[in-house]
Amino acid sequence: MTSVGQLEIRSEVKDGKGRLLPVGELDLATVPILERAAAEALGEHPEELVIDLSQLAFIDSTGLRLLITLHDESAEQGWALRLLRPAESPRSLFRLTGLDGHLPLSEEVS
Amino acid sequence: MAASGTRIGPGKVDLQLPPDSEAPARARAAVRDILGAAETGSSAAPGSPSGSVLLLVSEVVTNAVLHCDKGASAAPLRLTAGIEGEAIHVAVTDSGHGFPDDAKQFAGGYGPFLLQKLATRWGVEPAQAPATSSTVWFELSLREPPPAAEAPTGQ
Numbered sequence: 001m002t003s004v005g006q007l008e009i010r011s012e013v014k015d016g017k018g019r020l021l022p023v024g025e026l027d028l029a030t031v032p033i034l035e036r037a038a039a040e041a042l043g044e045h046p047e048e049l050v051i052d053l054s055q056l057a058f059i060d061s062t063g064l065r066l067l068i069t070l071h072d073e074s075a076e077q078g079w080a081l082r083l084l085r086p087a088e089s090p091r092s093l094f095r096l097t098g099l100d101g102h103l104p105l106s107e108e109v110s
Numbered sequence: 111m112a113a114s115g116t117r118i119g120p121g122k123v124d125l126q127l128p129p130d131s132e133a134p135a136r137a138r139a140a141v142r143d144i145l146g147a148a149e150t151g152s153s154a155a156p157g158s159p160s161g162s163v164l165l166l167v168s169e170v171v172t173n174a175v176l177h178c179d180k181g182a183s184a185a186p187l188r189l190t191a192g193i194e195g196e197a198i199h200v201a202v203t204d205s206g207h208g209f210p211d212d213a214k215q216f217a218g219g220y221g222p223f224l225l226q227k228l229a230t231r232w233g234v235e236p237a238q239a240p241a242t243s244s245t246v247w248f249e250l251s252l253r254e255p256p257p258a259a260e261a262p263t264g265q
Contacts, residue, residue, distance in 0.1 A: 025138075028172045029131040060134070060168040061220035092161060096227055097220060 006030065009037045018046035023055040026063030035066055047079055053086040059093055071103055082106045121193040126186040127171070129178045129205065137171040137189050138164050141200065144193060145252075159252045162228040163198055167191075169221040170246050174204045193252070197230065201247035 007030035010021040018041035022034050034051075041049055049070070053059075067083065074081040083105050086094065094100040123140045127133040145160045167189075174187050185205030192199050225232040225248055232248035 025135060027134045027168055028175060029135055058138070058164070058168075060165055060172065061224065062134075062168075062172055064220065089161065089165075093165065096224065 007033050009033060011037050011041055013041050013044045013046050016047045018042065018044065018049040019052065020049070021052040021055060025058040026056055026066075027058065027060050028062045031062050031066050034063075038066075038070055042079070045079075048082060049074070049079060050082045050084050052084040053090045054084065056087050056090050059090045061093070061097075063090075064093055064097065064099070067103060068099070074104075080104070084109070123189060123191040125189045127189055129175045129184050129187050131175065133175050133187060134168045134171045137167050137202075140189065141167050141191050141198075144191060145198070159250060163200070163250050163252075166225060166228055166248055166250070167200055167202075169224055170200070170202045170248070173221050173246070174202050178204045196253040197249050197251050199247065199249045201245050203243050203245040205243060 007022055007024035007026060010023070012019050020034070020037055020041060022037075024030065026034060038049065038051075051067075051070075071081055081104050083090075083103055085107055086105060091100075094103060094105065121144050123144055125137070125140050127136055142160075142164060145163060171187065171189065178184065178187065187205065188201075188203040190201045190203075229248040229250050232246070235245040235247070237244040
């Protein structure tokens with residue numbers, strides 16, 4: 001079975017802060033991988049979940065919808081979401097959809 | 111199940127894709143190949159015409175996968191792409207019942223919005239009896255950056 005458009009995620013929860021670094025492409029095939037990693041990190045009840053988007057080579061609207069869902073859940077459940085340093089593909093999609101003004105984007109590492 | 115089909119010449123793709131979750135990535139890889147051959151510059155930088163093409167390929171194929179008939183007997187999707195002059199033409203044909211006749215219902219999400227925003231032209235060719243397969247196609251100029259990509263949006 002060849003695999004294309006892969007996604008790997010580095011994950012840690014430390015000092016009340018969850019941090020996910022998805023590396024690869026976020027689409028129909030790989031959205032469940034990030035979804036699962038986010039659910040696992042949130043299972044430890046961090047105050048903040050940071051998703052570092054700097055290594056995300058590709059995202060389409062399937063991936064975008066997951067980020068919107070996480071954003072909505074953060075508001076409902078009282079934790080903070082931060083989308084860190086989006087690479088060109090996510091940055092471009094946020095801009096095209098006008099969501100760059102609504103999603104919690106950040107350039108700050110800490 | 112692997113994708114089958116042949117590149118039918120420089121700048122052209124004609125692929126049969128199993129309608130599964132890996133179809134969008136396979137389609138992007140195939141189109142990326144002909145874009146790479148057509149363009150100077152290494153990668154298809156998102157925000158560039160090539161980045162827009164790959165995004166739209168992913169949107170259209172995803173829609174086809176989500177809405178086509180499922181099951182073991184699911185017929186493959188057909189992806190064709192060709193570069194003529196300074197434009198690329200991409201078409202995705204589903205195996206039946208994939209695309210609604212009404213383009214407004216298509217994907218019910220960002221797909222049509224992004225096609226409207228990025229493609230030079232696009233359209234849906236609904237199934238015509240007795241055929242049950244329908245096609246979504248788009249064209250995009252590879253020369254000019256899409257103006258919409260640079261315009262402020264909804265701020």
